[in-house]
Amino acid sequence: MTLEDALREITSDDFAARLAIASDLRMFLRIASKQTSVRSVLAQMDSEENRRRILKQVLQLLRLDVDYRYENPWDTAIAVLLWILARRTPQLGVLAAQAALEAPQCWWVPRIVEDMLRDSVAANPTRDLRRPEGIFTQFASCDAEATYFRRFLAWRMLVNADMQPYASFSVKSVTHSQPLEQKSLLTLTAAEAQAQWVGPIATRLTYA
Amino acid sequence: MSTGGGPNDPSSIPLATRRKRWILNRQRQEIPPGKRRAIDARWSSAHPDARLRSSATATYNCVAMVFASRRTWVNTDQIAAILSDDGYKKVDEFHHIDIGDLVTYHDNADGGVTHIGIIMAHQRMPDGGQHAIEVMSKWGAAGEYLHKLEDVPDDYGEAAHFWTDRR
Numbered sequence: 002m003t004l005e006d007a008l009r010e011i012t013s014d015d016f017a018a019r020l021a022i023a024s025d026l027r028m029f030l031r032i033a034s035k036q037t038s039v040r041s042v043l044a045q046m047d048s049e050e051n052r053r054r055i056l057k058q059v060l061q062l063l064r065l066d067v068d069y070r071y072e073n074p075w076d077t078a079i080a081v082l083l084w085i086l087a088r089r090t091p092q093l094g095v096l097a098a099q100a101a102l103e104a105p106q107c108w109w110v111p112r113i114v115e116d117m118l119r120d121s122v123a124a125n126p127t128r129d130l131r132r133p134e135g136i137f138t139q140f141a142s143c144d145a146e147a148t149y150f151r152r153f154l155a156w157r158m159l160v161n162a163d164m165q166p167y168a169s170f171s172v173k174s175v176t177h178s179q180p181l182e183q184k185s186l187l188t189l190t191a192a193e194a195q196a197q198w199v200g201p202i203a204t205r206l207t208y209a
Numbered sequence: 210m211s212t213g214g215g216p217n218d219p220s221s222i223p224l225a226t227r228r229k230r231w232i233l234n235r236q237r238q239e240i241p242p243g244k245r246r247a248i249d250a251r252w253s254s255a256h257p258d259a260r261l262r263s264s265a266t267a268t269y270n271c272v273a274m275v276f277a278s279r280r281t282w283v284n285t286d287q288i289a290a291i292l293s294d295d296g297y298k299k300v301d302e303f304h305h306i307d308i309g310d311l312v313t314y315h316d317n318a319d320g321g322v323t324h325i326g327i328i329m330a331h332q333r334m335p336d337g338g339q340h341a342i343e344v345m346s347k348w349g350a351a352g353e354y355l356h357k358l359e360d361v362p363d364d365y366g367e368a369a370h371f372w373t374d375r376r
Contacts, residue, residue, distance in 0.1 A: 014247035021240075021248045022349035022362050024270045025284045028323060032364050072238040072267055108237050108267065 002041040004051055008058050010038035017077040026112045033081045042082075046089035055082055059097050063104050073106045080109035087117045214284075222281050226294030234281040237267040240350060248351045252362070259356035267350040271325050274347040275311060288313065288322045292372055300371040303340050306331050307375065312344055314361060315369040324348075324365040329355060344368075 002010075010016055016038065023029035033039050045051045059082045062075040073079075083101055087094030098114040101107075214221045214233035224232040240248070248265040272283035276291055292311075300306055306328060314324035326346030333340050342358040358368050 014244055015251060017244055018248040018251035018351070021244075021265065021351045022252070022364065024272065024282075024324070024349050025286065027321070028285075028349075028364060035364075068241060070239070071241040074241045074244055106238055 002038065004042065004045050004054060007038040007041040007045075008055070011036075011042070011081055012058075012062070012075065012078040016081075017074075020077050020081075026109070026116070029080070029109060030084060033084065039081060039085065042085050043089065046085070052086070052090055052093060055086060056093060056097055058082060059086070060100060063100060067105050069106070071106070072108055073104060073110070076104075076107040076109050079104060079107065080113045083110065083113050083117065087113075091117075224277055224281065224283075226291050227296065228294040230290060230294055232276070232283060232287055232291060234273065234277065234283045234287075236280075237282045237350075240265060240267045252348060252351045252354075255362070256354070256356065256360055259354040259360050261352045262345065262355055263347075263353040265351045269347060270349055271347045274345075274353060275325050275327055279347075285322050285324070288325055295374060297372040297374050300373050304333065305373075306340070306342065306371050307373065309373075310375075311372040312342075312358065312368050313370045313372065314365040314367060317366045320369075324361065326361075328371070 016036065019036065020029055020032050023032055042055065046055075059079055062079050062082075065075060067073045079101060083094060083097055086097050094117055098117045101110050101114050104110050214235045216223075216231055218235065220235040220237075222234060222236060224234050226232060245265040249261060253259070253261050267282070269277065269279040270282050272285055272288060272291075273279060273281050276295075277283055297311065300310060308328055308331060310328045312326050312328060313322050314326075315321065316323050324346065326344040328342060329345045330343035331340060332342075343355060344358055344361075345353065345355050346361070347353045348362060361368075
């Protein structure tokens with residue numbers, strides 16, 4: 002099965018139907034891990050190009066409009082792809098999970114994300130991803146956070162080359178917003194990145 | 210972000226065992242109509258002998274069908290505490306099973322509870338052979354089915370224990 006065939010399968014209604022019988026995350030992941038398409042994707046994760054393709058698929062699904070009356074129709078697919086990323090490339094998985102926090106009306110995605118971020122926090126207790134304001138005040142000189150944020154934005158730009166991200170953040174009720182270019186992003190100093198770090202999480206990263 | 214389902218979770222509803230222990234639960238948004246049809250088609254075709262009583266819905270799952278009047282979603286990890294607090298006793302003999310008793314399905318690998326249903330019919334075969342047991346259960350966010358004891362998705366494992374609250 003090619004990667005494209007597997008991704009088509011994972012985003013299909015039939016795939017979501019097969020996982021619909023799960024009552025909890027443990028069973029959801031157990032059923033997912035038995036699917037041929039999921040095994041196929043996991044087996045093709047050695048290539049950087051494939052990993053980027055999967056991340057791109059996740060971000061594409063995250064951008065689709067959702068009928069506010071119903072659960073997100075891509076909930077199952079996003080959750081499974083996040084789990085795949087987390088299993089093979091934990092760092093990339095956490096980046097995707099961070100983006101997935103914006104996904105509306107999901108059931109499985111927040112559970113997967115919570116698991117992934119909890120693991121990430123356990124691995125690095127100085128990083129509390131769920132309380133970004135805490136990062137800013139408590140870890141003002143933490144280079145790891147700056148690097149993390151730089152990579153997060155760089156990945157989003159890499160898979161959405163035609164989009165221009167803006168970072169915005171609020172100080173005393175005044176929202177600051179500034180466009181980011183990939184070049185400036187990669188040369189951003191740690192201190193600058195730290196300042197930016199608060200923005201997209203406390204408010205959100207927007208695209209023009 | 211809270212996925213707790215406790216009293217402070219805005220998506221939970223007040224729900225407790227007889228001993229007043231809070232049952233973690235969360236109300237879930239409904240599945241889009243197209244997905245619901247796909248889910249019904251998938252599982253009705255995989256289990257043609259099971260009768261679809263009610264179409265796929267994410268409003269409730271198997272645990273909530275049995276213990277929460279189909280109002281919310283309760284994870285299977287709550288089952289043991291509910292059975293204990295509500296005074297359920299294990300039924301060890303097949304011929305002691307009765308209508309209204311419960312059956313729990315367990316993972317073949319780790320023995321964890323995967324699913325729960327209500328016994329709707331129990332018939333002893335005239336030749337003294339196997340008992341025919343019919344169960345009503347809700348398959349995750351898929352439909353609510355009337356089915357033979359063993360006629361459930363493979364991922365639920367096997368019917369391992371029967372429970373009764375009869376006095």
